[in-house]
Amino acid sequence: xxxxxxxxxxxxxxxxxxxxxxxxxxxxxxxxxxxxxxxxxxxxxxxxxxxxxxxxxxxxxxxxxxxxxxxxxxxxxxxxxxxxxxxxxxxxxxxxxxxxxxxxxxxxxxxxxxxxxxxxxxxxxxxxxxxxxxxxxxxxxxxxxxxxxxxxxxxxxxxxxxxxxxxxxxxxxxxxxxxxxxxxxxxxxxxxxxxxxxxxxxxxxxxxxxxxxxxxxxxxxxxxxxxxxxxxxxxxxxxxxxxxxxxxxxxxxxxxxxxxxxxxxxxxxxxxxxxxxxxxxxxxxxxxxxxxxxxxxxxxxxxxxxxxxxxxxxxxxxxxxxxxxxxxxxxxxxxxxxxxxxxxxxxxxxxxxxxxxxxxxxxxxxxxxxxxxxxx
Numbered sequence: 001x002x003x004x005x006x007x008x009x010x011x012x013x014x015x016x017x018x019x020x021x022x023x024x025x026x027x028x029x030x031x032x033x034x035x036x037x038x039x040x041x042x043x044x045x046x047x048x049x050x051x052x053x054x055x056x057x058x059x060x061x062x063x064x065x066x067x068x069x070x071x072x073x074x075x076x077x078x079x080x081x082x083x084x085x086x087x088x089x090x091x092x093x094x095x096x097x098x099x100x101x102x103x104x105x106x107x108x109x110x111x112x113x114x115x116x117x118x119x120x121x122x123x124x125x126x127x128x129x130x131x132x133x134x135x136x137x138x139x140x141x142x143x144x145x146x147x148x149x150x151x152x153x154x155x156x157x158x159x160x161x162x163x164x165x166x167x168x169x170x171x172x173x174x175x176x177x178x179x180x181x182x183x184x185x186x187x188x189x190x191x192x193x194x195x196x197x198x199x200x201x202x203x204x205x206x207x208x209x210x211x212x213x214x215x216x217x218x219x220x221x222x223x224x225x226x227x228x229x230x231x232x233x234x235x236x237x238x239x240x241x242x243x244x245x246x247x248x249x250x251x252x253x254x255x256x257x258x259x260x261x262x263x264x265x266x267x268x269x270x271x272x273x274x275x276x277x278x279x280x281x282x283x284x285x286x287x288x289x290x291x292x293x294x295x296x297x298x299x300x301x302x303x304x305x306x307x308x309x310x311x312x313x314x315x316x317x318x319x320x321x322x323x324x325x326x327x328x329x330x331x332x333x334x335x336x337x338x339x340x341x342x343x344x345x346x347x348x349x350x351x352x353x354x355x356x357x358x359x360x361x362x363x364x365x366x367x368x369x370x371x372x373x374x375x376x
Contacts, residue, residue: 057180103169173193185219191209227365233266236252260325264332
C-alpha cells in the first residue's frame with residue numbers, strides 16, 4: 001500500500017497547484033487584460049483583417065536589453081515583461097512564450113491527474129503473487145510518481161500566475177512578429193501561435209492571421225530562416241492536401257512553380273553530404289519516417305534530409321511543364337542572389353530537455369521556446 005499513499009500525495013499536490021491557478025485566474029484576469037490592452041489591442045483593428053502587413057522592420061537585437069532569467073519564477077518578472085512588451089519585441093515574444101509554457105504545463109498536469117484513477121485500477125488488477133510481479137507494480141507506480149513530481153516541480157515556475165486569453169497571447173506573438181523578431185515571425189507565420197483546442201476563442205485573430213501569414217513567412221524566409229523556407233515550400237505544393245493541412249498551408253494558394261523554386265533553394269543551401277553517411281529513410285511522398293512514431297527532420301545541421309527534398313523536387317518536376325520547371329529554376333537562382341542564404345540554426349531544446357527536431361512532418365516547425373526570444 002505504500003505506492004497508493006505515494007500516488008495519493010502526488011494527486012493532492014496536483015489538485016492544490018491547479019486550485020491555486022484557478023483562484024489566481026479569477027482574481028487577476030482584469031489587470032492582465034488591462035495590461036495587454038495598454039500594449040496593443042486584444043483584437044486587431046478591423047482594417048488589418050483585409051490587408052497584408054506593411055514592410056516588417058529588420059530586428060537585430062544588438063541594442064536589446066537582457067530579459068529576466070529563465071530560472072526566475074514568472075510571477076516575479078511578469079509585471080516587467082508586461083510593461084516592456086509594449087515597446088520591446090523580445091519582451092513580447094518572451095511573455096507569449098512564457099504563457100504558452102505555463103498553459104502547456106497546466107494541460108499536462110490535468111491529464112496526469114485524470115489518468116491517476118486509471119493507473120490505480122490497473123495496478124490493483126495486476127497480480128502480486130511473486131516478488132517479480134510486485135516489483136513490476138512498484139516500478140509502474142514509481143515511474144508515474146517520478147513523472148508527476150517532475151511536472152509539479154516545473155509548474156512552480158508558473159505558480160500564482162494568472163491565465164490570459166488565447167487572443168491576448170496571440171496578440172503578443174503578432175506584435176513581436178510584425179516588429180521583425182525572427183523567432184516570433186516563425187512562430188506566428190507557421191500558425192503555432194494558435195491552439196486547436198482554443199480556435200473558437202481566437203477567431204478574430206485567425207481572420208487577421210489569414211491575411212498576414214504569407215507575407216510574414218516570406219519575409220522570414222527571405223531573411224534566412226530555413227525552417228520558414230521549408231514550410232512555404234510545402235505550403236505551396238499541390239501535394240499538400242494529402243495530409244493534415246497546417247495553418248500556413250490554409251493561408252496560401254497552391255503554387256507548384258513557387259514550391260519547386262523554394263525546394264531548389266533549400267537543396268542548394270544544404271551542406272555537402274558526408275562521405276559514407278547512411279541516408280535517412282524517406283517515404284515515397286518525401287516525408288521522413290522517424291523512430292518512435294514521431295516524424296521530423298533533424299539531419300544536416302537542422303535542415304531536412306537531402307533525400308526528402310529531392311523526392312519533392314522530383315515529384316514537382318514530373319508534374320510541371322518544361323517551361324514551368326525552367327521558370328522555377330530561374331526564380332531560385334535569382335533569389336539566391338537577393339535573399340539571405342538559409343541558415344541551419346541550432347535545434348531548440350524542448351520542454352523535456354531533448355533537442356526538438358528542426359522540421360516536423362510536411363514542413364511544420366517546433367514551437368518557439370522561451371530561451372529563443374532573447375538573451376537573459
